[in-house]
Structures are given as structure tokens and as C-alpha cells.
Amino acid sequence: MENNHTGLLYEFLIQLGVENNNEHLQYVIEISVFVTLICACIVLGHLLEETRWINESITALILGCCTGFVVLITTGWTSSHILEFNEELFFIYLLPPIIFNAGFQVKKKQFFQNFAAIMLYGIVGVFISFAIISAGCAFMFPKLNIGNLEMRDYLALGTIFSATDSVCTLQVLNQNDTPLLYSLVFGEGVVNDATSIVLFRAVQKFDITSMSSMTAVHILGDFLYLFFTSTVLGVSTGLLSAYIIKTLYFGRHSTDREIAIMALMAYLSYMIAELFYLSGILTVFFCGIVMSHYTWHNVTERSRVTTRHAFATMSFIAETFIFLYVGMDTLDANKWKTADTSASFCAFGVIMLLVFIGRAAFVFPLSALSNYARRTPGTKINARKQFIIWWAGLIRGAVSIALAFNQFTISGKTMNAENATVISSTIMMVLFSTVVFGIMTKPLIALILPHNLSYASENSETSSPKVEDLDTDIQNPFLANGEHEDGSVVVYGLLRRSSLSMLLHAPTSTIHKLWRYFDNSYMRPVFGGRGFVPCVPGSPSRGDVDGPLENPFIA
């Protein structure tokens, strides 16, 4: 993590009588500045939240820009960052907590009820968007004299700009008021992140010389293999953690150890996936889902509260850090000198247009397809909602930046004008979409769904929607994670009556019920979970192996 851009800060420290004899000090300065800035973001973001237009992400971006400007002046217009962008930092430390937390906090009932639609948007959608953006760039870039990139670079651009950033948008959507919209946008965001990264790796690996009609099939095969193995790994790790805590710690709970095991095993699942070149993101996301479904119910009440909030806090800090960095990077003089400024603006325009088209090309057709399968009128995705889904996915964020740096730079530096142009336009795209679209989203939703915003703003008086919602979860653990209190006896009866006819009429709902039956009969007795762990810690009788179907809340 070496850098040499903090010249004036150094001189300032020398004047204070502090020696500058080692790298250690550099490192300490970097960390101190970043920690101070994150603190400032949290405080400023909180103060500005009252205006209802700005959130922490935008604050972090703007604060990052300002800091970059200060650093730029103090270093004599040579560099704007304090910390070199480090892919390792991003993929090993910042991304895992964000994605794990997404899986851990997702409302599972909503997520799985809309599973088909989410997968359509998140997988098929990314493929469509990827094709349009790649083809569009390959067609437009040479025509507009932006530069001649390789085929592989165009394909990479397609994946880079297919990765949406839903974090920023979700801060204005309310999970209680618009559950369908929220779960669709949130679910898509997560699956989309994973798909983009998996697709990006497939593109990087794929051999340009042997391109044939089989290439697309090959990439798809790779993708499916990665998707499947990564999911299995994540689910297994989650189940293992549930089993360990249920078997070992039962009756002799130790809050700190339980929390440590959950956090470490989640992280381990990500690292093992990375080790075998799978998608750590998918792995840790599914690990989060499994942990919140089984493991979370096996631990003490204190562990539950702590994990909910500690994981959310880590994710929040990581996000703020990323936005700060992006803000700081905007003014990086080296990139602007190497890049052709007019070409950058041109590329930015082209990409923005392609992102608009690429997203429209899958949101509206796939929504129609999804509506076709939805029988009940209330659950259909109407035109207004489709527009919001389209809009909410236009923002590009940290994943795009990280992928762009990976493809077009060598450890954060680039000497090639064309690559520098692509990096500059990526940063412009992220900055513009986050700030402008981010600020516009709330008024826009108010315009399109007038009832919802008034509700959302009432809620935002006390706390942000996301946090508010988790709080309800904890206050009422038996309704947590969006499941009913109906028990499984009913399900069992229904299944015996006419499972085949039901499967034909309402496939999703029947699959959900089949799953609940399987979960209650086989999974929960082994791995614990809500209703299968006695409430009193230390109770000697467990009795969760026999008769869980009779009354799960007594067992």
C-alpha cells in the first residue's frame, strides 16, 4: 500500500516535530484520514438526512471530492488520493461484508416468493444488458474516435456497466410500504452483482482467438457451473455453522463465541469460493440467507441483536469507504492527463445511453413475462412499478469501479490513453448516476407513486427505513423473516389432496409449500431454526427430533 502523494501532509507533520522515517507513518496517516472522513460522513449524512434529498452515499462522494481537491492542491496538482486503489482491499475486505449483510437481512419470504422474477431480472436481464452494451460500445466507440479497444475489452465493458448499484436507491424505497418493489429491486441488485462478476470472470478467461458459435454456449455453461457450485458452497457453510452451534453450544451458550463463529464462517465461505475461482459473492450471499434462516435462531437473544446490527454496521462502513474513495478518485490528475477529455465525455454519453436502453430492453419485456405467470391482479407489476424498477437500476457503483480497475489498469495505474479514457468515463458514470439519479429518485417516486413517499417520509423522521424494519423483526421474533404462524399441518394436508394439480396452477406457491414441508420435517430438526430451539438457554430437554409437525412452537 505504498504511495508518495502526501508530501505536504508530511511537511506539516515535520513542522510539528514528528519524524517521518518510515512507511509505518504513511500507513497510519492514510488510515487516520479515512477513519476521520468516514466519521464526518456519518455525522454530516445524519444532519443532511433531514432535508430528505441527500443520503450517506452522496455525502461520502461529495466529501471524497472535496478531500481529493484539498490533496490535489497540497500535492501540487499531481494526485488526488491518499490511498491507492487496491483491488484486494475491495474484493477481500469491503465487498464480503456488504454482500453477506444483504443476504443476512433480506426478507426471505418476499425474496423467495418473487424468486422467479428476481432471477429473470438478475440473470437473463444482465445477459441482455451485457449484449446491448457490448455491441453498442463496439459499434459506437470507433465511429466516435473514442479509441479502438479489443473485443475482450468491449465484452468487459458490457459486464462492467450491467452491474447496478442498488444500495443508494434502496435508501429511499420502503420495505414495509412497497414490499413487492423493494424485494424486486433489492433481490435483483444482489443477483445482478453476482451475475456481473461471474460473467466478467468468464469474459476474462475466454479465449478471443477461438471465438465461434459455441462461445456463447461456453460462457453460459461456465456461468451455470459457477452459479451452482458457489450456491452449494454457501448453503453448505451456512448449514455447517447452524449444525455446529446447535450441537455444541446448546445449553452452554457463549454469546461472543457464537458471534465469532457466524462471522468467521461466513467470511471463510467467501475465501474458499475465491480460492477455487468460484463467485465469492454468490457464496456469501447464500451463506447469509441460510445463516439467518437456521443459525440465527440457534443462538442467544443477545447474539441475535448483536449479529443483526454488527453485520449491518460493517456493511455500512464498507459502503461509505467505497463511496469516499470514488469521490476522491474523481479528481485524479494522472488519469485526466493520460485520458483524452473530450473522448471521455463522449464515451460517458454513449455508455449512459446504452445503459438506459440496455435496462429498458429487459425490464419491460421480462416484467410482462413475469406478469403472465402471476394470476392474482394485486401482485402484478404495473407500468408505474416497471418504470421505477427500470429507474432504480440505472445507478452504477462500487462494483463497476472495481471491475473497471481490474480490467483497464495495472494496480490502479494506467499509461494507455484508451484505457484511461474508459476509466475516466466509468468514474464519471458512477459519480453522475449516484449523485444526480440518487437525488432525483425520491421526488420521482413521489410523482409516480404519490401515496408511498408520504408514508416513507413519515418513517424517515425516526430512522432510516432499513433499520426501522430490522427493529420490528427483533421485537417480534415469531413473525420475523416474513413467515406465517400457520404451521405446517395445513400444508401437509393440502399436499396430500392434490399436489399435482396445485403445482400446475400456482407453481411458485406450491414450491414454497413443498419447501416448507421439507424444511420442517428434515432440515430444522437437524439444523435448528425458528421454533426448533427451546427458548430457555440451558434447558436440558430438546425433543426437537420427534413430532416437529404437531406444534413447532412447543418443541
Added chain:
Amino acid sequence: MENNHTGLLYEFLIQLGVENNNEHLQYVIEISVFVTLICACIVLGHLLEETRWINESITALILGCCTGFVVLITTGWTSSHILEFNEELFFIYLLPPIIFNAGFQVKKKQFFQNFAAIMLYGIVGVFISFAIISAGCAFMFPKLNIGNLEMRDYLALGTIFSATDSVCTLQVLNQNDTPLLYSLVFGEGVVNDATSIVLFRAVQKFDITSMSSMTAVHILGDFLYLFFTSTVLGVSTGLLSAYIIKTLYFGRHSTDREIAIMALMAYLSYMIAELFYLSGILTVFFCGIVMSHYTWHNVTERSRVTTRHAFATMSFIAETFIFLYVGMDTLDANKWKTADTSASFCAFGVIMLLVFIGRAAFVFPLSALSNYARRTPGTKINARKQFIIWWAGLIRGAVSIALAFNQFTISGKTMNAENATVISSTIMMVLFSTVVFGIMTKPLIALILPHNLSYASENSETSSPKVEDLDTDIQNPFLANGEHEDGSVVVYGLLRRSSLSMLLHAPTSTIHKLWRYFDNSYMRPVFGGRGFVPCVPGSPSRGDVDGPLENPFIA
């Protein structure tokens, strides 16, 4: 963090069809192995806890040794570690959470009531022990042909072996049953860590050529300056965090942001102290104390539970990591080849003897001094307790290792035989004292204080003593942190009657009452704290500025 010792692991991965084309993979392997080992330690430690002889520290050490042995075999007897020892890793990432948590979880009433005794042991004691060990080493090493070190090295050895490791011992002492003993050993451990590091820095800075009678005075002056400035910095940061949360977040609480601010500001205090060459340890310790006294009471109930457990978990993971590393380092072939084995054993024997003598030389006289000031017979430190205090401080741990690596190696490697000898004997000392003394402590306490162990083992059935205790704190917030419900009206009345005569008769107790008066009248109205923050979040009326003395529990 480069290393080249995982040859066979690499070949294994190549056989699995995984490429080994970059440093990234190395890094991923290192992290995966360490995270897996920490998980194994937690699970094994929990299983072995039932035997009541072994704890997580010892498990981590032994597991580290075993892993080191495996690595040693796979790499063809060249190296035993997966990760190079990195001072930065230790001082920037692992130490701050451990020390902060110590300050955050300390029972403040006990700590401040025994403040004088703790400071005597922790500061005067370290100076005495430092003088004896330095002089002893300087006298014995040349006589036993262990090697001729410089004067500075002998002084460094004195500080290195004056740093006790109380973590391991505290796992067998019970805070509820032997509060006096616990607070003395725990308090001494923390102050001792800080003093040793400060003294070590003073020794490193000090100029050997201009040694005169003023040297000791100079070191003492340096020490006092560092102690004072570091404490002020820690207290200020803690108060700032309390003020920010009390002023900004009041009525619009956001659990995740509150937690983030507390964690980040604590870390920032450490980094700023390091930036200005102060003692980050002292700073973050006092920051922890202030945060648990003021900030912790200003946040939501959920933030309180989360911070208590999240900080404890981080500290626990960091400790386990350090013990794992020490275990792995034991078998490092490079050091054993460079070092003279018989000299190492000789040095180990000498150092052990000097540690025994050095500790006895201050524990017994200073206890007698402390007893002289204690009027009530029940609070006196009797001979049995003195013996346990002496014994509990014999274990050497991570701080000793870190300081030894800092003084005697260049980024973890040494080519000099004498330095390698010192490193080897340090590792032997840490390993031997942790494992042997660690295992002996519980039976020893049972022998000397028979009643206490029976009580402690009853408690350890359900959870470790430390955690159990925190739990009581949370269940009953108004009795938390060892304070009474008597209110301050009484204190105020007593003070008016005869403060001077009281000051003469019971100095500590009077200072404590004066502090309570000051705290209630001036500090809590500004910075919040127990009883000064309304229980209902979002309540518009605060009324904590006027009349806090009448009834603090209504305000």
C-alpha cells in the same frame, strides 16, 4: 505480506486444477488457513472447556504448533509459518480492539476504587521489574556465554519481560466472586501493557552515548509526558463521541450509525496517538472507559447490547489470532538454525528466574504499602492474595513477542545469532508460561483460595465468567458498571459537612465522592450518561440541564 513457504499447498492446488499465477492467491490461502484455524480453536476450546484445565489461548497455542509442524513438513523443514509476522498487523489491527475492549468492559467502580494500588503495580512495579531484569540480563548473559548484547538491548529486554499477559489468567479468575483480586490483576495488566510499551519506546529513543545520572530522570519525564498526553487524548475522544451522539442522534436514533461512530472514533483515537508518537494503548483504554461511562448510555438499547458483544468478539478473535501465530512461530526452523540452542535454553532459564524475582520484588512490598493505606480490614490484600497476584502476572504473551520482534528482528527476520537466541528464548518463555502456568493456575487458586474455585466452576457450566458478568450488566442497566443507586444528594450533603476531615481520613473514597459530585453536576448534563438520557427514544423534552441532583433517574 509476501512469503514463499506454501510450496506444497501450491502444488496441491495445481493438482486441483487451480492456477497459481498471482500473489492474490497466496493472500487468499493465508487468510483462509487462519480463519479456519480460528474457527477450529473456538470449537475445540469450547469442547475442552468442560475439562476446566484448558482455555482458548492454550488451544490456539497448541493448534498453532501442530499447524506449524505440518507446514514444516510440507515445506521440507524450511519454515513453519503461513503468515510472516507483521508488526503493523499486530499494532494497527490486533492490539487496538483488545485494549479498547479491556477499557470498555472494565468494572469502573472497582477499577477506580483500587486506582492507587493498580497504578502502583502497573507503573512503579514495571519500573522495578524493568530494573531487575535489565540488570540481571546484563550481568548474567556475558557470564553464561549467551552473547554480548548492547546496553540498549538489555534495557529493551527489561521492558519486554515486564509486560504481563493477563488475558489467559483472567479466564480463571471470577469477577463476581473475587472482585478485589480480579480488578487488581486486570487493572494491573492493562496499565502494565501500556507502561511497558511506553518504556520500550523511551528506551529505543534514548541516546546510549550520553548516558548520565540524568538518564533515569529523563526516561521518567518522557514517560510521564506520554502518560498524561495519551490519557487526555483518549478521554477527549471519548467525550467527543458522547457529545456527538447525545446532541445529534437524540430523538432520531439510528443503531447502526451509533455503533459505527463508537467503533470508528475509538479506533481514530488510537491512530491519532500513534501518529503523534504517543501511547495508543493508553489512549484507547481511557477512550473505552469514557465511552462506557458516557457514550454507552446515550445510545439505544440495541446499540448497547451490540457494542458490548461486538467489541468483546473482536477482542476475542484478535487474541486467538495472536496465540495461533505464536504457536506457529515456535517451530520456525530459520530461527532455530540461526540461534544457538543451548544458549537459548540458558537465556530462557535466566529470564524466567529474573521474571520470578522481578515480580516478587514489587508485588509484596507494594502490597504492604497499599495495605498501609487501607483502613478497613476486609479490603486489605492478605498474603494469599498477594501470592495469587504475583503468580497471575508471571505469564508473558503477545505484547512481549511483538516488542521482541520489533527490537531484535528486521521485519520478522534475523541473521544475527545473538538476536535469534533472544527471539527463541522469548518464544520459549511465552509458550512455556502460557501453557504450563496457564494450566497450573486453576488448581493453584483452588489450593490457596478453596472456596472460590468451587464457585467459579459452578458458573463456568453455563458460560465463561466474563460473559456472564456482562449479561448481568445488561439485564439491570441501573446497577451496571458497579455504581450504587444512592444518588448524589447524600454525597452533596456529606461534602458540605466536613470535606477536609474526610479527605484526610479516607482519601480514595473522598476523591471518588468529589468526582461523583463533579460528574453529576457538570459532566453528565453535557455528555449524557446513566440517568441523564430519557429512556424513551424520540422524547422531545430532555430537561437534563437543570436540577440533575434532585433525582437523576427522572431527568
